[in-house]
Amino acid sequence: MYYPLSQITPNLYTNGEEYVIAATNAPYAGYYWKTSQGKFFTGKNPQDTPTQKLKSVEDLFPAPPTTGPKAAIYTELSLKETENIIYSSIKNPNYKPVQIPTYSPNIPILDNYKLGEYIRYFCKKINETIYLETDKDTYTRLNNKDATIQYQYYLPFNVPWQLTGDKEQVFKVNRNIVELTSKNLRLTKFSDYLQNDFTKYYIETIPYTPSSLTLR
Secondary structure (H helix, E strand, O other), rough: OOOOOHEEEEEEEEEEEEEEEEEOOEEEEEEEEEEOOOOOEEEEOOOOOOOOOOEEEHHHHOOOOOOOOOOOOOOOOOOHHHHHHHHHHOOOOOOOOOOOOOOOOHHHHHHHHHHHHEEEEEEEEOOOOEEEOOOOHHHHHHHOOOOOOOOEEEEEEEEEEEEOOOOEEEEEEHHHHHHHHHHHHHHOHHHHHHHOOOOOOOOOOOOHHHHHOOOO
């Protein structure tokens, strides 16, 4: 790669606590250089090949949003959890950070509407009133205590969800299921997380083709 000298800062050095190799997340110690666009690469300068792209350790743990629609659903690592992950990655170059559950709701498809219902997947931060709607894969990994995800900190659960029929009846069925699930699993303020929207994804009639599908 070529960068004019005026657009780089060469001969920088890191002790292994600031950057990781972008492709592997392995901690990097040694010389590096940066571009005027804020990109970082291994080596003393662009001519010091082979070179690899770096990224900041902070990029592995982005700060959660404090405003906007995602603020209430974003799962935040505690300071202690973050420190443990960074410490492990520095001490073990082959360490791969364990995945944090992310917001990825299971959106109903046409086949679900033909059946009239489907499953929504969630997890709750243990000892905290923090909920996250996620997908089936994340739910399964949490439920199976998969070592690649932080299952120790989350309670996974699912909720059957009515999609079609009389709207008032759909509202009542979904509300009752949420209330029962909340009672059985002691899920404080789970209805608040759902914003009491018990007709979410509801449609009155089943569409003929996927292209005609219009969600509420």
